[in-house]
Amino acid sequence: MYTIKEVAERMEVSEHTLRFWAKNGFFPYIKRNENNIRQFTEEDLEWVQIVKCLRSIGTENKAIKKYIDLCTIGDSTIAERFEIIKDTKKKALERMDELKKQLELLDWKENYYNNLINNKGIDRCNPLNNDCQKVTT
Amino acid sequence: MYTIKEVAERMEVSEHTLRFWAKNGFFPYIKRNENNIRQFTEEDLEWVQIVKCLRSIGTENKAIKKYIDLCTIGDSTIAERFEIIKDTKKKALERMDELKKQLELLDWKENYYNNLINNKGIDRCNPLNNDCQKVTT
DNA sequence: TTACAACTTGATAGTAACTATCAGTCAAGT
C-alpha cells in the first residue's frame, strides 16, 4: 500500500496530477482507509502506468477515460480495447520515426555549431547572421 | 515563395499555429508583399522546421523565442546556441528511451488482448474483470 | 461589371491539461 506521495515519487507524476487523474476517474479500483486517505495497491500503480503511457503518447483525457471505462465493463469490450491499444502503438511508432528525423536535424546542428566553435568564424555557409540550417525538403 | 496555406500543408503545421508562432516572433526574417500577405521563402521554411522540431521535443515557446533571438544576434551567441541544441538532443534521446519502454508495455497489452480474443476467455491471468497489466516495477 | 468564392489579415474568445494557491478538516505522532 502506497500513499499518494509515494506513488508520485515512484511513478514520477506529481501529486496534483494524480489527484486530477483520480478526479477524472482514471483509477477505478482505488481504496481509501477509514480516514478517507487513498491507498494505492500494486495494481493501482499499473493503472497509473497505463494512464501515464497513454497520456505521454498524446491520448486525450477523454479517450483515456473511455479506455478505463471499457476495462471496468469487462470481457465484452476486449475487442474495442484491442483496437485502442493497436492505434496507440501506431501513434507511438509514428512518434518514434519523427523523433529519429528530429535527432538527425539536431545532430546536424550540433555538428554545425561545433565546427563554428572550433575554427572560429570560418566555413560559414551563410553570410547572414541567421542560422544555416539543413534543408530537408 | 509560399503562402501560409502552402507552408501549412507542406510542413504539416496548421495555418493557425503558423500565425501564432509568427506573432511570437519565431520567424524573424519573414517578408510580406504589398498587401501585407506573408511570403515564406525556403529559408523561412527552415525556421518553421527548427521551431517544429524544438516544440515537439517539448521546448517551451519562451525558450524557443530565446533561441531564435540568439540566432538573430549573431556569432557572439554561438556557444549558447550550441548548448541549447545539445540539451535538446539529450531530451530527445530520453524521450526515445521512454517511448521504447512504452512500446514494450503496449506490445505486451496487444499480445494479451490478442490471446484473449483467440482463445476466448481462457488463460485470463486475473479473475477480476479489470486488466491484467504488466508489472514493470 | 458585378457578384461571389477563396484567400488573406488581426482580434478575440474558448479549450485542454495541467499547476498553483488557499481555506478548512481530520488524524497520528512527539
Place this chain on the structure above:
DNA sequence: ACTTGACTGATAGTTACTATCAAGTTGTAA
C-alpha cells in the same frame, strides 16, 4: 498542544494551441 501529512473543494493562473469572426483583396464566371 502542536506539527506534519493527507484529504477536500474552490478558484485562478498558465501554456499552447484552436476556433470563430469581421474585414480586406484577388481571381474568375455570369
